[in-house]
Amino acid sequence: MIFDSEFLNESNLVFGDFKEEKDPRLGLKYHGPYRYETESVSLSKVSVGIIGDSNTIEKVKKILDLIKKPIENKESNKWLYPPYPGMSKDTKFNCSIDIAKNWQETVQQYEIEKIKNIIDVNERIGSAVELYLSKIKNIMADDNPPEVIICCLPKEIEEYCGISLRTRGAKIVKTSELGKKIDDLKKKSQMFLTEWGVTMKSPSQQIPKGYDFRNALKGKVMSISPTKPIQILRESTIDVILNYDPAGKRKQDPSSFAWNFSTALFYKANGKPWRLAKLRDDTCYVGISFYRDKLTSNQDIQTSMAQVFTHDGQGLVLRGTEVYVDEETKEPHLSEKQAEELLVQSIERYKNRAGRDPVRVVVHKSTLFTKAEKNGFSKAIGTAKRDYVTLSKRKGIRFMRKGSYPVLRGTLINLDKGEHLLYTIGYIPRLRTYPGNSIPQPVLINHDGDSEIKEICEEILGLTKLNWNTTAFCTEMPITLAFSKKVGEILSEADRNVPLQTHYMFYM
Secondary structure: OOOEEEEOOOOOEEOHHHOEEOOHHHHHHHHOOEOOOOOOOOOOEEEEEEEEOHHHHHHHHHHHHHHOOOEOOOOOOOOOOOOEOOOOOOOOOOOEEEOOHHHEEEOOHHHHHHHHOOOOHHHHHHHHHHHHHHHHHHHHOOOOOOOEEEEEEOHHHHHHHOOOHHHOOOOOOOOOHHHHHHHHHHHOOOOOHHHHOOOOOOOOOOOOOOOOHHHHHHHHHHHOOOOOOEEEEEHHHHHHHHOOOOOOOOOOOHHHHHHHHHHHHHHHOOOEOOEEOOOOOOEEEEEEEEEOOOOOOOOOEEEEEEEEEOOOOOEEEEEEEEEEEOOOOOOEOOOHHHHHHHHHHHHHHHHHHHOOOOOEEEEEEOOOOOHHHHHHHHHHHOOOEEEEEEEEEOOOOOOOOOOOOOOEOOEEEEEEOOEEEEOOOOEEHHHOEOOOOOOOOOEEEEEEEOOOHHHHHHHHHHHOOOOOOOOOOOOOOOHHHHOHHHHHHHHOOOOOOOOOOOEHHHOO
16 A cells, blocks of 8 residues: 655744744744734743742742753753753843732641641642632732732642542542432423523532642632733642752753743743744634533533634633533534534634634544534634644554654655544654654544645644643644643633633633
8 A cells, every 4th residue: 555645844933033943942042932013022021929838939939040040951962952041131031030029928837737637638629729719819919910820839738639649539520419310401401590590599608629729720710800820830849840860750850841831931921932933814723622521410411612723823712512422422522503603702702813804714623523513613604714624643553764763743644535644743853853752653634624635734733833831842732632631621620600711821
């Protein structure tokens, strides 16, 4: 069997002074962050609030001092591990980090002990979330609040509310008998008084519960008005970085940590580290995915969501409606009406951000499109061009090439009409290596639409470089889908009665 294949060139990123580079780290090091066309200069200051006990607050300050200065990397491949330049006014970042006493909130030891004494693990996590939420509110009450709030978790909070033996079973959602009856009625299309605005208040105060500290806190912080994005940092992570042992088994060294941490702070302060050089400015990119709502008792139901991206990388998140999982395929799908409504909202958000109607809409999904979904999406798109693209990880298929290294990232292999394999990871010429441990697996692409497959795959490769939660060269999946699981986990613990923050910075 002969396979038709071709190599797609790596997309460039745009940085300060509109200089271009393929590698995020090298671009930031030599050119600094990108700025919007409406700005005369890039973001020049990141104001940071800190929450933690007295010990961890001091450690966070040491971390902030650390990332202000250059950090060398001991690795031999300087293309893969370039030295960190430091985040200050004296480097290409041209950005300072500011902290203030009134932007600090101390978690007292008696508050930690009170949380530790809660027996029920979900109530314990929920109480810890409420504690940090109250501290965030105190900081936000300041006349001039910071742009980002670092929530540092002391080791005791980590142990009792994070991932440990003490929180085993915390993520299991238990269904009450009343919840089961309500879900059965919903399946039979029974209507409820709440659909006409009739609500009843519970006579007793609801005990706060959480299934995952990070997700619950990020979900609930959206209820604060006004609010700011948060950055969660564990004391155990800080200790590894401040007392780094090159002989240890930890993957992240101080230089790599500084690259990722400083970029995340910069982005959450509404800065733009970089953008893609060539991404069509007339196209709305939408990723459709699903998640299980932790606040819903019936875990057979999933909720749809959309992640919308403009050509300059502006990311927006929308929550859709509940959908039932197909009994045969075990996959969630939208009805025609749900698909139309979700994409109408997505296009409207795009128009508000981009200031124009899209000429073309590209929809990414991790599952195949049903006929009903295509019909609904087509109604929402109207006369604009459309491309429906399914991306799924393909295990078991491996291609080799001559030499010591695996297949090149950017290799496109055409299997059949509408079906293709794309290597989004592999040997990267710019890095002089393959930054992975196992044989790279291609992504299976199923495409139905108006554009050529080469353009579709070039866009996918470009969108794998727009994850500002890392300064790695790329991710395996495009940003439209790569972050969907984490976004869904946060949405799963966000109150449905509270308007969502749509900007991507709140989900990182």
